[in-house]
Amino acid sequence: MATITDRVSFKARDGKSIAGRLDRPLGPIRCFALYAHCFTCTKDILSATRICRFLAENGIATLRFDFRGLGDSEGDFSQTTFTDNVEDILSAYDFMQREYKVPEILIGHSLGGTTALVAASKFKEIKAVVTINSPCHPIHVKRHFVDVEDEILWSGAGDVMIQGRPFKLQREFFDDLEKQDMKEVFKNLDAALLVLHSPNDETVNVKNANYIFSMARHPKSFIALDGVDHLITKEPDARYVAQVIHAWASRYALLYNDKKMPNIEGQVMVLESGEGKFREEIYMGVHKMIADEPPSVEGGQGLGPSPYDILLASLGACTAMTMRMYADYKKLPAYHARVNLTHRKIHGEDCADCEHKEGKIDIIDREIVLEGDLSAAQRQSLLEIAKKCPIHRTLLGEVKIKSYLKG
Structure with missing residues (x-):
């Protein structure tokens, strides 16, 4: 830290x-x-x-x-x-x-x-x-001043050497120790x-x-x-x-x-750890995690997930939570869900269903695995509800990031 x-x-x-x-x-x-x-x-x-x-x-x-x-x-x-x-x-x-x-x-x-x-x-x-x-x-300190103890006792003060430095000690100092x-x-x-x-x-x-x-x-x-x-x-x-x-x-x-650490809902703090080129410490209320780049990136140590890994994790967690809420509400027999995600970039001209063809496009592949005695219609409804998870909507909606310096 x-x-x-x-x-x-x-x-x-x-x-x-x-x-x-x-x-x-x-x-x-x-x-x-x-x-x-x-x-x-x-x-x-x-x-x-x-x-x-x-x-x-x-x-x-x-x-x-x-x-x-x-x-x-x-x-x-x-x-x-x-x-x-x-x-x-x-x-x-x-x-x-x-x-x-x-x-x-x-x-x-x-x-x-x-x-x-x-x-x-x-x-x-x-x-x-x-x-x-x-x-x-x-x-115990007196053991180091046996040579001057008598002098201090009779004269009331004495010069001593402590770790190579001169100090003057008063008789009151020794009396207080006693x-x-x-x-x-x-x-x-x-x-x-x-x-x-x-x-x-x-x-x-x-x-x-x-x-x-x-x-x-x-x-x-x-x-x-x-x-x-x-x-x-x-x-x-x-x-x-x-x-x-x-x-x-x-x-x-x-x-x-x-138990008394600050827990401000919705506030995340990211700090440079000072260890390694990319290692960052992330605080989310009482929770903490580390972010890093993989060794394949010069300076990365692979000590934590990369920023894109964290982004995918956020989408995956939101997806699973949203499907669980829906399944429980509808009493669907879905007893376990797994979300596999990957991120890649492709040229816009290579994306058939992309509106913008210029530059590169970010593609997130989200594979959902549902376990349970679900009908095809029930599985499709869970897929549709997955597309409505809040993080999914945020990523596809209009997002403005306002940056400013403090101090």
């Missing part, structure tokens, strides 16, 4: 501006999700960008944003705490609820996953929570939980995943990301994570929202 990324911004609880990106499908949105990035990362880290875009391809509109003091968001990171990060998620939640819909899935990577757990425990509307390579307790009660968080967590963790993670040991899983109540699932590094730097790994989230979450969020 084709996707688009919108730049958004919203206010944190202290009035600071938070920058975000909403990755969404161009087609129908099945549900909304929030994504919390890893510690000191940003919304634009490759793993966050890829996972959110892959989710959007599957109909999940996902908001990723920079915590205060990071990336494009306002604020001073050295003055923020874990609790501030939780509040930023709550602000993002309020923003989505106000501008779009309530997000039903909350995803967090590394410390962002721990933050997501705390935030999700405060909302009953969150149906599914996903942690990716996340520590079981925010205090205050977090994860047992209470899991007690209040009503959402389904998916724990994704790499056994090869050298930053956050997989034992953290075991603890998260053991503390959480059912429904809960654990999937090992074998061979995946902590930051999920490889694109195939990010796609796999998104595919797993999509498949798992459909049990808790997507199927619920499928």
Whole structure:
């Protein structure tokens, strides 16, 4: 599915501006999700960008944003705490609820996953929570700063290097980590939980995943990301994570929202998929199909019916439906019908019963096979009624197509 990324911004609880990106499908949105990035990362880290875009391809509109003091968001990171990060998620939640819909899935990577757990425990509307390579307790972060912990304890602040970048951390940051009660968080967590963790993670040991899983109540699932590094730097790994989230979450969020997808009778939307030269995605209310050209056409992949195939299918379906209505109304013993259709073009001069002889003429051959103990007269009446199906009349009637550009 084709996707688009919108730049958004919203206010944190202290009035600071938070920058975000909403990755969404161009087609129908099945549900909304929030994504919390890893510690000191940003919304634009490759793993966050890829996972959110892959989710959007599957109909999940996902908001990723920079915590205060990071990336494009306002604020001073050295003055923020874990609790501030939780509040930023709550602000993002309020923003989505106000501008779009309530997000039903909350995803967090590394410390962002721990933050997501705390935030999700405060909302009953969150149906599914996903942690990716996340520590079981925010205090795990202290392990990376043992060299400066004493300095921060005595002086109140200290300079640290995180992933090759310098940051200043305040004593309040560490004090806040100590205050977090994860047992209470899991007690209040009503959402389904998916724990994704790499056994090869050298930053956050997989034992953290075991603890998260053991503390959480059912429904809960654990999937090992074998061979995946902590930051999920490889694109195939990010796609796999998104595919797993999509498949798992459909049990808790997507199927619920499928019932609320727009169903505007008579409206059809066709979108370029971005995959292949001719592949198109077609949305008809709650229904979806793919159109393509056959491999015999340069650039075609044969992944779906061609436009002419769809045209013939429309006529065939309308024909069969019309005959069924007539047979049932007249109580005719027609228990099954099959309509075979082909399309071809011939020169007008070769068409004996065509009014126009110039150029080429479109010919649709429609073969109707009726099964049942029908008399010749009954079969003929069904053939005549087939010619009156609405699509048949549309194709033979005067049709005007009005095209215009929007935007």
